Amino acid sequence: MLQLVWTVKFLTRPPGTGSILMSAEPHVAVLSGQYLDSHCSSCCGPASSHRLKRCTRCQAIWYCDAACQNRDWFMHKFECTAIQNWASTAPSSELAIPSEAVRCLGRIAWTQRKKGLGSAWSREINAMQSHRPSLSPSVTETHTHLAHSLVRYLGLTSSAGLTEFGVTSAGDLVDMISRASHYFISLLFITNTFTLTSPALTPLGITVSPPFALINHSCDPNAVIVFPRANRSPSKHEPLMQLVALREIRANEEILTAYIDTTLPRMKRQQSLQETYSFDCRCGLCSGQLDLDPRESMWCPKSCGGICPLPTEENNFTRCAQCKSVVSSTEAVLDALRVGQEGLDKANLVQLRDPAKAIQLTSNLIPILISAGLTPSCHPLLALTRLHQSLLISSFQSDMTQDILDETIRMIAKSTAGLSSNLRVGHPVRGVALAELGKALAVDEPAPKANTTAVTFPPSGPQRLKSAYETLVQARNELFIGFGKQNDGGQVGQEIRESIVSLEKEIGVWSQGVRNVIQDIPKPDRNKA
Numbered sequence: 001m002l003q004l005v006w007t008v009k010f011l012t013r014p015p016g017t018g019s020i021l022m023s024a025e026p027h028v029a030v031l032s033g034q035y036l037d038s039h040c041s042s043c044c045g046p047a048s049s050h051r052l053k054r055c056t057r058c059q060a061i062w063y064c065d066a067a068c069q070n071r072d073w074f075m076h077k078f079e080c081t082a083i084q085n086w087a088s089t090a091p092s093s094e095l096a097i098p099s100e101a102v103r104c105l106g107r108i109a110w111t112q113r114k115k116g117l118g119s120a121w122s123r124e125i126n127a128m129q130s131h132r133p134s135l136s137p138s139v140t141e142t143h144t145h146l147a148h149s150l151v152r153y154l155g156l157t158s159s160a161g162l163t164e165f166g167v168t169s170a171g172d173l174v175d176m177i178s179r180a181s182h183y184f185i186s187l188l189f190i191t192n193t194f195t196l197t198s199p200a201l202t203p204l205g206i207t208v209s210p211p212f213a214l215i216n217h218s219c220d221p222n223a224v225i226v227f228p229r230a231n232r233s234p235s236k237h238e239p240l241m242q243l244v245a246l247r248e249i250r251a252n253e254e255i256l257t258a259y260i261d262t263t264l265p266r267m268k269r270q271q272s273l274q275e276t277y278s279f280d281c282r283c284g285l286c287s288g289q290l291d292l293d294p295r296e297s298m299w300c301p302k303s304c305g306g307i308c309p310l311p312t313e314e315n316n317f318t319r320c321a322q323c324k325s326v327v328s329s330t331e332a333v334l335d336a337l338r339v340g341q342e343g344l345d346k347a348n349l350v351q352l353r354d355p356a357k358a359i360q361l362t363s364n365l366i367p368i369l370i371s372a373g374l375t376p377s378c379h380p381l382l383a384l385t386r387l388h389q390s391l392l393i394s395s396f397q398s399d400m401t402q403d404i405l406d407e408t409i410r411m412i413a414k415s416t417a418g419l420s421s422n423l424r425v426g427h428p429v430r431g432v433a434l435a436e437l438g439k440a441l442a443v444d445e446p447a448p449k450a451n452t453t454a455v456t457f458p459p460s461g462p463q464r465l466k467s468a469y470e471t472l473v474q475a476r477n478e479l480f481i482g483f484g485k486q487n488d489g490g491q492v493g494q495e496i497r498e499s500i501v502s503l504e505k506e507i508g509v510w511s512q513g514v515r516n517v518i519q520d521i522p523k524p525d526r527n528k529a
């Protein structure tokens with residue numbers, strides 16, 4: 001199959017770290033159901049400083065204001081009726097709004113009909129790569145389901161109605177959808193959709209953008225795709241997708257982004273890429289470029305500070321790369337890995353429905369994996385710590401105790417350390433993790449400890465403020481790369497700048513206070529001695 005390779009040709013000098021390589025509004029962006037009433041369906045911004053206004057007809061789609069609503073109307077006028085019809089026949093209120101996939105395909109269909117199949121917009125959409133020939137039975141089933149839902153959503157009573165959307169072949173519905181490779185094929189859709197995220201990387205929905213869909217994958221990418229929302233009054237051109245260089249890129253070097261979570265170990269990455277994108281990754285990380293991958297590592301059994309590769313079912317012999325001590329407890333490590341993975345899968349499954357149960361699982365499993373000797377960057381310890389951290393943050397309450405706050409900070413620090421070993425400096429995930437750590441350290445302590453030393457973590461009092469300040473400065477430097485230098489670190493980087501300034505003042509006031517106290521202490525009268 002022909003592979004397109006995305007490179008940048010340089011007229012002057014190669015793009016450096018943090019350069020914005022491409023910027024475009026996606027062809028289509030839709031919010032997930034849970035964000036429809038908290039985010040604008042046109043610019044995808046949150047309802048933080050203002051109340052959103054609801055479409056009075058479908059009552060399902062919300063906008064910042066009339067300007068956002070007008071911008072979306074050319075599309076929403078079709079969607080509005082479709083949503084109303086869908087709701088009127090839905091079996092329950094939970095199913096009153098179609099899934100994001102169906103809404104996204106609907107938007108593609110209506111725009112193609114409006115712009116025409118020969119338009120540049122439609123040609124770009126239809127040029128994206130599809131994997132129809134390699135459909136597995138389970139994917140075919142999803143495909144069929146999606147096809148039925150789409151026909152119902154578009155308000156068609158039979159497949160013949162699809163002709164108005166440019167699909168003329170009749171027959172079996174699945175066959176028709178599969179054959180119509182130039183049109184809304186669900187696999188094309190899976191292969192080429194991107195997660196729409198908030199500026200702090202929370203997944204909000206999905207987008208389709210043909211120019212970005214030309215970029216191939218690497219588990220050690222030289223670029224990232226982000227939605228920085230760098231402009232302070234951003235609604236007009238948002239959501240804006242940007243491709244940012246994570247390091248200097250040479251002329252004619254292929255630009256590569258990661259399609260999946262690259263903190264996962266090789267086997268899991270390969271499995272995920274094969275299932276969703278139908279290819280075997282042969283990037284440096286997957287072909288064993290690293291002697292010792294931090295994603296699959298444990299501490300030296302003699303605590304020399306070195307690390308060892310994890311034992312596996314096939315090869316349970318492992319030793320410290322530094323002092324060469326052999327790990328004798330490999331069966332216990334393998335057991336801990338099995339229990340950890342099972343618990344992680346369970347916690348991921350129940351986290352929305354029953355967050356208390358998920359916290360219980362993560363709190364029980366993390367100490368097991370730590371005592372088995374796993375490093376913070378090792379899977380599944382890192383994944384469990386990240387999940388535990390996000391559950392703790394979402395259960396944050398205003399009347400939080402010092403112990404809970406300190407425990408949360410320790411958890412964020414552990415996951416930030418793990419992420420830092422696995423991801424390149426300036427990766428947006430690292431930047432956001434550091435920002436969260438700095439912000440948590442800057443939270444007012446409910447009961448600061450009187451005599452803490454800098455050795456305990458997190459420190460208390462002025463040491464804590466200093467630590468918050470240093471972490472936020474580091475976060476800002478990294479966000480500057482991952483969200484683009486010209487974007488001033490995106491919205492998160494800009495928020496942090498404000499926190500840094502106020503901490504500077506606080507630390508300054510505190511130091512001045514100490515200086516004043518020192519000056520007020522009466523000097524010993526040498527003549528008296």
Ligand SMILES: C[S@@+](CC[C@H](N)C(=O)[O-])C[C@H]1O[C@@H](n2cnc3c(N)ncnc32)[C@H](O)[C@@H]1O
Nearest residue numbers: 002003004129191192213214215216217277279
């Ligand atoms: C979003 S598309 C990327 C653009 C695509 N190469 C094209 O020519 O249109 C994703 C598909 O590209 C292919 N692909 C991406 N990265 C690859 C890689 N590192 N090795 C092999 N195939 C890759 C896979 O077929 C994948 O499903």
